[in-house]
Amino acid sequence: MLAEAEQVIHDRAVVACEAATAAGLPGSFEAWREDGLLAVLATAPELRFLRTISGVTEVNLTQAVRLAGSSCWEGDRPALVLPAGLVPHDSGLVPDGVRPIATLPLTKFPPVEADIDDSPDVGVFLRILLEGYESGGAVTAFMAAEHADPRLRRSLLIEDGVPISAAALSSHGPGVLLGGSATPRAHRGKGAQARLLAHGLAAAAREGQRFAVATAVEGSPSLSNLRRAGAEVYARQAWR
Template identity: 45%
Template sequence: MSSEVGDAERALHRRMGLACAAATAAGLPGRFRVWEHGGLLAVLATDPALGFLSTVSGVTPETLPALDGLLAEPGWDPTVLTTGDEVPEGLVRAEDRLLAVRRLGEPPAADPGVTEGDVVDVLLAGYEVTGVVAAFVAAEHRVPAMRRFLLVEGGTPIAAAGMTVHGDVAVLGGAATLPAHRGRGAQPRLLRHRLRVAADAGCVLAVATARAGSVSAANLGRAGFRRYRRSAWTKP
């Protein structure tokens, strides 16, 4: 694993720590835990609707021996994410995920259509989610450390995105556009704006995740992100 990927995964892990703490404080169902074990980065969410959050990352040749002990802990069935050639013993492949990383240099120009404000309503409408998932998204994007951005057209917010800063790494997460306004470049604009804010905050690295082959993944590539495919592994 490159140092760039390692820094990115640790920043994502800290972001998940904020999100899970907020979910616990909001009284969401199930149990949340974010911890390290033998250099591995682990996340637990026991409610079935949030099972996609349960992951193990930070897998390297040095940390791989600790994986068996971690997976033996009762009460969870995580997805193990690897970015190198590691093959976890006894696991089978699942749908890969994408990690995108960009070194920050000269920041893009400011976007006059982007403002800061409460993004929750726009995000939930853009994601088209309800129930526990919606409650988790709302809790995550109301933590004090979250920077919240709205793209406004004609006085109406049409897209939203979030960002947190962890040391000198910015995690760009939580981006959605209202269905009626998709395909018009809203997310690239919010992406460029957050890169500027991150650079102004002294960050040297920006990190995001996306589904492989998605529009979001394509937008990240066009914005200069190096995209790493994360091999996903689960218990048979």
């Protein structure tokens, strides 16, 4: 399941890079496949966390280390994101944080009893999403470009006529990627994100998707919500 999940995440990265390029954001954005590896390049310094090589196995680990040292990274090498237990021996790389993936098989989910707008105004959606993330600069611009792309499905949770939480998903082959999702500070603690998660899972299941994938920060409320929904979490290790 991890290999399929990483493929879904990479396909979403392709969408994000294409959206950033189309929006004219500063720098270069590219996502490609090479020797079974999944590479993502973003040259803006604030987006360094996007510079990754995943899809790594024991078979292609040597190729992954070689790709990480190639000239295409312009001297700022990417993170190798490896399954737990896979170690790049004698490569000079050191651990650089955990990057979990959550996967969830999709069966029938009960309908969510909530006021949810699945066709929101893009500007309103972005306002709620970005207010919830509390980011800025190049990160905000990249997220705005990605989440305005028509290939993403956007949803807003409405409470008393006011949008209080935002979530997006996109379909890629047999899987659906859940992301991003955020709730502005004033509306947190109401279970908004969990309700939007359940809504997204139910919609994907109805459409015949086989599994859902999400990434989240270790120890975050998002990862807790995914675990409560029954997701299996893979604790991948990043190396630089």
